[in-house]
Structure formats: structure tokens, C-alpha cells
Amino acid sequence: MRDATKIVRSGLTRAVAGEPLHAGPVFAAPYHAPGDPAGVPYTYARAHNPTWTHLEDAIAQMESGSGYTASALVFASGMAATTAVFGAVLRPGDVVVLPESSYYAARVLAQQYFAKMGVQLRYAPTANNGQAGQLEGARLVWIETPSNPTMDVCDIAALADAAHRAGALVAVDNTTPTPLGQQPLALGADISVASDTKAMTGHSDLLVGHVAVRDAELLKKLDQWRTLTGGVLGPMEAWLALRSMATLPLRLERSCENAQAIAEFLTTRPEVEQVLYPGLTTHPAHAVAKQQMRYFGPVVSFVLRDKAAAESFLAHSKLLTDATSFGGITSSAERRARWGGDAIADGFIRLSAGCEAIEDLLEDIAQALDAARS
Template structure:
């Protein structure tokens, strides 16, 4: 089959079998738990039990892995993906470098669930500064860029180079960028992970996550950990995500278009401050982001006067709902301070959906007053 490089083509075709007369483009999910062994014994490499392997998983893993540029291992949520990666990598006493402004649950997991590991936890804000000694003796350097919820950016290639000089493993949380927006493995990272609950599946109707790596042994270590822990994705959720991937290119394009229009409309609004979106030429992260991101996303941030102003905005809007996830076809806002993020009370993460651009801008401006 001819190889194609276009994002839209890869999203539509990725992980699908060759067309067959009388068969659907994407066959339904394999819902079996045990499989027929061909007698009393397992035959060759055939599937034997649903927790160990599933053709529905492998189809989506092929599609996502191709976009990431590595081998993908699916998990039932983004949190399961990062927690499994951490448990496979880390041993008691290890040093780990985390983004101090990234997803709060990652830091919480390391400090609470891995407390018995007695880890040397070093937190650095995504934009830095990144002192040389922060990498000394580190087992893992975890980056998140653009960061959630701050939308700050760090230099993946440079930080990966410095971390590797210290013999550290480098992983990048690519949830906000998506595999179409950024390819950390090509920039020097050892692993890329994401919550596929967000943009990849994109319809706010399932939980899923993944880790992609290029090292074959590490792929087997992740699969073994997934099998033994039982942290396995449901076949139906996996199938839904694969079905949804066909429109990923289209959804991201509309979301970025809407984000750009909203950022331009809000730039001079008297009630809005601290507006950040890496796709904006005047954003502090724009120059660096332009060197490593292939396209912009639909998530940006801004600040209103306080919690009540955010609540009033959501009440007055006909198109924007309050929700803590992002990346879906519906526009949403999340007041991040309610979850314990160290941000002002009126800090808002806005996820632009796929509504008509003119309608969305008019609604947001009317709701802000």
C-alpha cells in the first residue's frame, strides 16, 4: 500500500484493515474475555484471554503509534498511562523531575501513592529556569508542553539532550498538543504519553490513555505491567476512540480556528486578563512553540475577576459549559482553582469546540458582557 503523510489521511486510514467487500470499514469491538484455544492448548500467537491481548486494542495502538512515531500501548485512562509508566520506571530512592505547573494529579500520585518509594522529587516550572543540577542523578524527567493549565512551553529537544547527558529517561505528556500537534519522540524524548479521553477521542464520552515508545523492551515492560495490574482498556471504548480518530484532523482544525478567533476577540476585553495561547504571535511561548509544534490546538487560558465572574459567564453563555475535561467538540471552561491548582480564583482554561466560529465568538462576548 502507498504510504501517505497527510494528517487527515493517516487519521482516517490508521489501523484499519484493507477494504473487503461486504465488510465494514472498521469492524466492531472484540468483546470476548476468553478465546478458543484450538483445542486444549493455545495455538501459536493467538489471543487466549482478553486481559492479555485484544485485536481491537492492537488496531488503535497501530494507528496512534504511527502518529506518535513509536509503538503505542493503550491504558484505560490517561492517569493509568502515567501511573504505569512511573511504576515501571522508578525504584525506591530514585530522583524524578516533574513540571511544577503541570497536571496536578501527576504530582499528587508521585507524592502520595508512591510515598513508600521515598523519591527525590524535584519540581521545575515548565518555562524554567532549568538549572543543570536538577538533572543530576535523575531517573526520570517528565515534561508537559504546552502545560496544563498554564499553556507554557519548554524546549523538548534541548531538555532531552541535557537529561540524556545525565542518563535520565525523558517522557513528555503530550495531551494538550496531541500527536498531530507535536511529536516528542522525534524531538528526542524516550516516551510520549497522553490522556486520549481528551482530543484524540474528542466526544467527551469515554476514558482512555496511552504511552508510546521506540524501545522494544520497554514496550514489553509496559504490556506486562498492564496485564498483571489489570489496567486494561475496554474494547468498546477502544473501538469508539478508533472510530473518532477519523475526524481528528478536522476537529483540531476547527478548534484551533475557534481558539484563534476567540483570543483575538478577547485580547482587548476589559474584563479579561492574563490571556495565553501559544498560537498567538504575541504569546511569550509562541517563538519556541513554533519550532516544535506542527499545528496549534484549541485550548487557551485567561483570567476573570474571580470565581463568581466565571460562574456568571457560564450561566450567561448558551454555547459554553463548565467541564473539567477538554478537547471535545463542545466548548467548555474549567475554573482550575477549584481542583487545587495553584492559580488565581478567576483562572479559566477554555477548550474551544467545533461550533460555528462566528456563533461562538458572539456568544462568548455576550456572556462576558
């Protein structure tokens, strides 16, 4: 079956006469579990839950590729998934190579906690595979491509190859494209991690994250981290995620088409100083992106003259919800520099294309740019 068919059908249960097509969420803390717990599939919900299992099977199927089978674990958020990778892999004295520009909270977590516990941090740019120059003695290379919010792209296969030769594990934050848009494990990475709060679930109404791996030992360590730290995903969120993911192929195709059209349109406007989107042939790593991505993602970043121009643009847009996050079915945008933490211009806007009619989006963006100019 094609990936889209598998994903659309991944929420279905086995066909049993009289049973519903989709199982509901299983609300439980303890489960009936007499005798030896090893013989009982579910004992206590901090360790496992049937709704997680269903969601994890659906995600694992998306992360699997030719010649390998992935396993997935779901977490209460993308940051919980990130923390699990750092926590399961890094020990005092280990070196982690981080991207200079990437989702800032992962870098803050590394600085505020892991560095203080003796993990050494090295930084390098994502662009031009800059992290390849920092691999000596590294335990983990953390990649984010395309990076949020600057849309830098690196070559996952080339970096994974170089990292493995240096003895390091490779983790890719794959939030922006989702595993339907880009498969890090198929490209040679050891760990695929994502905030499924974004395009994966796409309705802007839940937090969820996942980690996918091929290696059984690594899976065990991550699973133990989740059970012992205990900030787990609720069954209702797991069920909502499973339900939302069935429409991922439709949503991603539409939102990425819209993102491409918006990016191309923005390049024609004199008010826009720079457009950052890997789908543009002018993006410095377009060829790499084209090779490793099935979809270029819903996020388009662009730069207006200054803070006032960006704020005016957002205030005049009627369709771009002024909110953070991305990957939702409704388009949104924000002036990213308002948060701090990223080396970006004051007029930098991160836009997330939704699934609205592209004509309406382009008309709205055009009038908001006109208004911002005056």
C-alpha cells in the same frame, strides 16, 4: 501519504469482498488457544485484544516519524497510562523531575504513592526549560507542554538532549496537542503519554490513554505493567476511540483555529486580565511552540477579576458548557480554581474551543463578558 490521510483511513480493515469496511469491537475474555500459548496471537483479554491492536497500530502510526517507528499501548485512562510509566520506570531511590505546574493528578500520584515507596521527587517550572536545572542523577524527567492549565511551554528537544546527557529518560504528557499537533518522540523524548479522553477522541464520552515508545525493552516493561495491574481498556471503548480518531485532523484543525481566534479576541477585552495561549505572539514561549507544534491546541486559559466575575461569565455563556475536561467537539469552560491543586487565581478560566462556528462563539463570549462586568 500525508498524516491527515493516514489518520482518516486508520480505522479501515483490509479490503475483503463481502466484509465490512470497519471491524466491530471484539468482545472476548479467553480466546480459543490450544497448545503452546506462544503460537496463539490472542489468549486472554487482560493481555491483548484485536480491537486494542487496531487502535494501537493507528496511534503508533501517528507517533512514528522520519527515521524511527513507534509502538503504542492503550490504557483504560490517561492516568492509567501515567501510572504505567511511573511504575515501569521508577524504583526506590530513583529521582523523578516533575513540572511545578501540570496536570495535578500526576503530581498527586507521585507524592501519595511513589514518594512513599522511596522515589525522590524534584520540581521545577516548565517555563524557560526550568527542569533542565534539576537533572543531575535523575532517572526520569516528566514534561507537560503546553501544561494544563497554565499553558506553559518548554523546549522538548533541548530538554531531551540535556536529560539524555545526564542519563535520564524523558516522558512527555502530550494530551493537549495530541500526536497530530506535536510529536514528542520525533523531538527526542523517550516516552509519549497522553489522555486520549481529550482531543484525541474528542466526543466527551469515553476514557482512554496511551503510551508510545521506540524502545522494545521499555515497551515490554509497560506491557507487563498493564497485564499485571489489569485495569485495562474495554473493547467497546477501544472501538469508540478508533472510530473517533478518524476525524481528529478535521476536529483539531477547526478547534485550534477557533482557539486562536478566541485567544486573540480575549486580548482585546478590558475585563480579561491575562490570556494564556501558545499561539499568541505575546506568549513568552511562542517561538518554541511554533517550532515544535503543528497546532497550538484547543485550550485557552484566561483570567478574570475574581471568582464572582468568572462564575458570572460561565453562567451567562450559552455555548460554553460549564464542565471540566477539554478537547471535545463542543466548547466548554470551567473556573479551574474550584478544584484546588493548581497555583492559579480565583478568576482563572480554562476554556476548550470546540468546532462550532467561530462567529457564534465570539458573540457568545462577548455577551458573557459584558454580563459579567455588570
